[in-house]
Amino acid sequence: MPYQIAILGASGYTGAELVRLIATHPHMEIAALSADRKAGLEMAEVFPFLRHLALPRLQKIDEIDFAAIDLCFCALPHGTTQAVIAALPRSLKIVDLSADFRLRDADAYAQWYGQPHTQPDLQAEAVYGLTEFYRDDITAARLVAGTGCNAATGQFALRPLIAAGVIDLDDILIDLKAGVSGAGRSAKEMLLHAELSGGTHTYSAGGKHRHLGEFDQEFSKIAGRPVQVQFTPHLLPMNRGILATVYVKGDAATVHQTLTDAYAGEPFLRVLPFGQLPSTRDIAGSNFCHLGVIGDRIAGRAVVVAVLDNLTKGSSGQALQNANLMLGIPETTGLMLAPIFP
Amino acid sequence: MPYQIAILGASGYTGAELVRLIATHPHMEIAALSADRKAGLEMAEVFPFLRHLALPRLQKIDEIDFAAIDLCFCALPHGTTQAVIAALPRSLKIVDLSADFRLRDADAYAQWYGQPHTQPDLQAEAVYGLTEFYRDDITAARLVAGTGCNAATGQFALRPLIAAGVIDLDDILIDLKAGVSGAGRSAKEMLLHAELSGGTHTYSAGGKHRHLGEFDQEFSKIAGRPVQVQFTPHLLPMNRGILATVYVKGDAATVHQTLTDAYAGEPFLRVLPFGQLPSTRDIAGSNFCHLGVIGDRIAGRAVVVAVLDNLTKGSSGQALQNANLMLGIPETTGLMLAPIFP
Amino acid sequence: MPYQIAILGASGYTGAELVRLIATHPHMEIAALSADRKAGLEMAEVFPFLRHLALPRLQKIDEIDFAAIDLCFCALPHGTTQAVIAALPRSLKIVDLSADFRLRDADAYAQWYGQPHTQPDLQAEAVYGLTEFYRDDITAARLVAGTGCNAATGQFALRPLIAAGVIDLDDILIDLKAGVSGAGRSAKEMLLHAELSGGTHTYSAGGKHRHLGEFDQEFSKIAGRPVQVQFTPHLLPMNRGILATVYVKGDAATVHQTLTDAYAGEPFLRVLPFGQLPSTRDIAGSNFCHLGVIGDRIAGRAVVVAVLDNLTKGSSGQALQNANLMLGIPETTGLMLAPIFP
């Protein structure tokens, strides 16, 4: 019998992406879907693209019988998630896609999210969900905190380089280009088609983006001393995909070799031959992350470009990968779908 | 001294388009801009693309001194417009871009807009603003009602054909493709980039779109008997532009000749050679409407395709064209800007 | 052991889409890929989005050992396909995605394609590949001719209506909106991003589009007398998807009921509740076709809207569905992937 899955917050893009992926997963069955304001609706009314699936009707969270659930994905907004997860049965495995449990440190959380954390015990318990680097912890965890999509992209480019000590830790720069689905299905003027299509601009520039909290936490932990990176996200007229152009000081060939070695056995992380750089069009809709490295005419400079789909590898695909580990299912199950192109 | 212009509802797309056009108009000066919820802001804060212009700060309507205004464009939402215009000084010339005064008949208004008209006297006074067909009335008018953008497109394709009696009045079909700016700058989920880009769907299909009220009124008036057309609008992943594919029964060559003759002297309406059909990319940002006619392998069928920019010729450009007439300025002044391509 | 599959013409979009779909098919293995000008390259060099797959290197057709192949997909250009297929071993099952074998009649072929057919025996042998209507023939066939993508969309909307006699056969109109991938991966000025994005226009209008040959053939066969439809395709700034707005004269409720009954057991054809119309965004990347019916304020008119993904249900997905039948595999195998949204 397949594992019984609940998805809280199923009316957002990451919730729908979880349903899309689980739909072809051989060992999971969606048993409950919640959406507070849309409770009572069929999922097909909220997301007609899922019309072909037999899915439970959307419920309020307190209507769900969690005794019948093996694992719960929580795709709720930041902030409200803490209380919801605290109220769930302790027997439930939980993969959280919000930002609430990404930061291990209470002060860091308060700094980046502007309010104290209300569930410090859960914060202490949660495992950071960057699968390729926390596999054992995730396998044993009850509560896994999915990473930020931008944070995942930057870390795939940088973690092995910081760990290997092959780049200057004081001069790392991430210029990131993100598709609009990362902003969610919220009716905001700035996300309208007429506002966004055909143009680009920065957002949360100047050291203000919250995913910097994750970069700080993880890079400092790896380096064994404080590391701060510079980070400028840009919004692009595309729905899916993140491209991070990461500028480092170090030998480009060494950088490339370090990444190649680090990801040699990884099913989802693919390092291109030296000098080739990846494109977001080649990973859309998939759980793959492509990485490339190039040098510069200025000696001692290297550029790492990493691309992934923010809704898949950056969020719901990562979450499913983690859930597989937590349930003892082979890690790639349900995740080897090819990208869609064109 | 240039004419002093006020724009009510300047925080929407049609308001901003008016500012864009008037910016290079030699005989008009923008003296007042209103935006209820954004009163107090600079226009450049609401529309940074207008940053280079010296413009008055946004005000509430009742803060405007209309004694200093020659002509007022009213780009307010449907419904609220009636009361606003009724409260304006009678000495003011007004070009209304809302739907409130398009329908001459009180019952028709109530039918299509779901509520009785509150200003029947103004409704009786207003002139329908399809410039090429109401030039004399507009020149003499105090209050001109701008047409619907879809309604304008369909009428440019059909009015001469109905007037000349060269098509079957009982079998007219308008399949229309519209860009998203026609829906305005309103934060709705259905207008998000992530929802719209890369796809298409119908809206208000099945005889429900309100611009049918205009088609009914105008076509029946021309024909001297009731005429009802079939009309299916589609939303496309483009910001500007309408393409109306109009299916008629009649001789295609005659249809083409009729349109060619009707628009021979028109500066903004251009009929392509027989057999050529126009593209929206060729009119974006301009006040031009291109029309083409083609026959079919089935005898007695013709297809007329009309394209225009919904924000320019379909709305703000038309409004400026009418304002020119009302102020005694040459009709094309400020409106001969070339389209933008690519 | 899985069935061994060859794909001829793997460097085009339909070839790549076949690879994408077969990648997760449990009973097929890609044994050979051909691409004339790109022979010698890895598939990942031509389509980097397939980088994660272990695939045979691209070959010239005559380098392929067809003795080891069970079924061959032929995704070559129209015209050249005939000779290629004639030279393949008779023992090979073939699904052709070109236009070469769609028309049963030699004269019709010559009329629409401008040259005589060079393989009349194969033309006589080929089965028309619209799966839902030729299941038995396809199951028994050696050579199946995939339909045009526009032709498939229009037929899904119309075949049951013509068969049931519930619409006027002399007044059928298909206004179709198509994404650009249908034009293939050919370097033409008219297909450039700068030319297409943000605009729309017709193509092959006026009864000239070659898919009319398929409509004529199939509709006349069903009706038992000549049927000619009017057909206007439009190119839209989207990569995948076709939306056909089909105008018929008949009772809308009857039209809806007829389609609902006809497709009740079909896994890929889904008729929405009466009055709801589908969107292309809801089928992108999938083998589903959604259909909707609405009436009009004018009695006796109905509009049927059908949407599908031109590369999947309109081409490569259909081809795989047919291949499943020809190989005795359950028809939906490998084809139940959910659409991608957003």
Add this chain to the structure above:
Amino acid sequence: MPYQIAILGASGYTGAELVRLIATHPHMEIAALSADRKAGLEMAEVFPFLRHLALPRLQKIDEIDFAAIDLCFCALPHGTTQAVIAALPRSLKIVDLSADFRLRDADAYAQWYGQPHTQPDLQAEAVYGLTEFYRDDITAARLVAGTGCNAATGQFALRPLIAAGVIDLDDILIDLKAGVSGAGRSAKEMLLHAELSGGTHTYSAGGKHRHLGEFDQEFSKIAGRPVQVQFTPHLLPMNRGILATVYVKGDAATVHQTLTDAYAGEPFLRVLPFGQLPSTRDIAGSNFCHLGVIGDRIAGRAVVVAVLDNLTKGSSGQALQNANLMLGIPETTGLMLAPIFP
């Protein structure tokens, strides 16, 4: 009588953009248009969006009577331009939009363009066309070499900073995002809508982009010593616009003040208040360049973002601005068109 203008290479995007701009220029008249392969066609056949203009038919260059021409815009491909310009009458004022005369140094030209310059005398004569920094030279020039569009964007962000000595000259990084029209109207697979829309990737990364030749030349000249910047261009799914994110080491407030002071009197260069960054949507179709500066949480870092329209301020608008100077016309004539939004 207006100045008589010729445009060589009128069948490309920059040629068409020149026509668009000159169409509303009060003191210029287009007297000749050349397009080698399209000679004999009307401009409206090549660019239907210019249909409303009375324009000379396209000719071959040697058919043009240059005696009647005051100023010639040369929008021909790189490489072929040299010989063409050498053959033009010496009495003719020329604004070249190609790359052929941008680099002052023969060796630098050979290095970046892979072949020796064939017209060293003209190379020596040509003035670099970055208007705001070479006004006097341009006013007096016979031959002006338009800058690269990326090169212009980066220079607007950096020149005053290098001149004022407020940034570290050895650590300048330009991460640039460019729309596709910059690649021209050439039928290449990589420029297809199906390839580009909805994704992004780098191009000419790693110190290989030819506009680096211009950066090197200009920045070294200003600094009085060699300056090399790092430069990574990205292609975005948008038609017009460049956004350059420029990373410098220096005090952000000083950087902002330096730019503000430098551009205080410039009609087309607009520096936003400190901490605000510009968007490409706000300059599309116009000759404006918006610049913004923000600091970082890491002290001593600043980010300058500059946006402009590659076809206007980055190419044809700049060319017209230079032509105005060369002809003694006020510099902003014909160039104050507002951007188009949305």
